[in-house]
Amino acid sequence: MIRNSSQTKSSVFATSSMVKIGMLSALGMILMLLDFPLPIFPSFLKFDLSDAPAVIGAFAMGPAAGVMIEFLKNVLKIIVRSNTGGVGELANFLVGVAYVLPLALIFKRWPSKKGVIGGSLVAIVSGSFFAGVLNYFVFIPAYAVVLGYPVDAFVSMAAKINTAVVDLRTLVLFAIVPFNIVKGIVVAVSGVVLYRALRPLWKM
Template identity: 45%
Template sequence: MSTMTHETKFKSSNSNKSKGSVFTTRALVTIGLLSALSYVLMLLESPPYIGFLRLELSDIPAIIGAFQFGPMAGLVIELIKNLIKGITATKTAGVGELANFIVSAAYVVPAAIIYRRMKNKYKSFLSFGIATICLTIAGFLMNYFVTIPLYATLYGGMENVLAAATVIPGIKDKFTLILLGITPFNLVKGIFLGIIGHYTYRLLKNRL
């Protein structure tokens, strides 16, 4: 009797693990669908902020996939989304897609790791809060060392990049552009994604 109970528990445990695995057929199909949805949502973006920043919901499918199947699933969704956009519809010679992948991964992966490991009722708040901090730091470093210099090369110099942000007082160079223009945007974006991601996953997790 005890042996049967142990076997039942073992099978149940294996079944639950398979539901959260990236390598099941169902998971792969779901990740593919979420990647396609993420790409479509990436095309539905807000009007530009200081020239090249836009708010969109393409990270939500990655959050759902990462919460359900693990951080690797979210990373794959972000990669596929940006590869398709970079090949078919880039407006920045791939610079924007590279930045989007790195910054989005810095948000989705920590959020999923914390969310899946914590068991208390505050796990969503903590996971998205820490993810927002990671996104902001990654965004600062990425923009300072990679994205802004590449934009400057593409668009004829740093002066042309800074010209798009003249509406914000105090912006006079690359550092102040990122600190006063891009960083507040990323903070707002992180909070926005957290709110939408939390309620969307709550709505869909039992169906997944």
Template identity: 45%
Template sequence: MNNLVKHNDTGSDAKDRIETFTIVKISILAATAALLMLFEIPVFFTPGFYKLDFSEVAVLLGAFSMGPVAGIVIEAVKILLNFVIDGSMTAGIGELANFLMGCSFVVPAAVIYKRNKTRKGAIMGLTAGTVVMVIFSAFMNLYVLLPVYAAAFKMPIDAIVQMGTKVNSAIKDIYTLVLFATVPFNILKGFLSSLITVLIYKKLSPVLHR
């Protein structure tokens, strides 16, 4: 009987350690993602308010190693940490949109990879995630983000469009702004984040799966 109790206690302790380590990994990856959000890179073919960061790489690492739910949690914590740093009203709108668009990228990628944990499965998942993010971000910018930002800053949509026209003469209205700025920006973001993830995931996999 004593041996049985001891065995059960050991199993419980092992489960607790696994759960604790999972929380630690999620926290570290979320903090890393939040830090990566601070390093924004302007993109020459888009207006200045579109800036590239590689925070989704850390989220993808967590989602691939711990599943899509962990990816959503890491994305949420990342956004909350970033909101604490930049907690203005417009930042709140932007962070909510970033969360939704981040999930639209990470979740499809993680779901497909979970079913096929090979390099091919990872590439298929990342490609699908990029496509979903590009489509979702286009609709979000067209019908939500750009109108909300225009209202928040009390400026007409045309003023935002003109910011795009300065870098690309083909941008003439909100639709061409999304087509020639939002869409290629998110294609670039998805491609680079996917490339980095594929290159480093296997090297970090032993640590992530410990």
């Protein structure tokens, strides 16, 4: 059974915790740089495991640590390399928080296998929902402005993969939301596996 390491005497802002947060943030940024497209989704949707370090930090040090890792990794990414004028990093942060925060809060309340499973399911739903809403109203239009592409260009790219995509609404429903469901599942599994493997380090 996974035990909640956030219930330790040290605060999330203790020196040792801040070092771990910094390391996980740097790892998250590196994983963002190693993104790649999946053949079943349009090429502008890049897959990465950068939320996994935030999941690990949230399990080990609590919700605040998970949110901080999401924030810092995106700040580092903007400093090192941003191809979207910060739009991609803002999207990654907000959707990442929508994913990590409910997972961390549920695990903090129920630090058990059931808490992990339940928290992961809620996180996948929450992250996918907010990804859909934010992309529809904010991020796809913002990408269009920053990159100089019309919204229809994104729709056309997605339609080449999935003919059900005919407009922005169906782009969100049949590409962005499914993409985030797949990503959420992979991140949850990898985050739990890595946390269990690295658990001895959190006691140092």
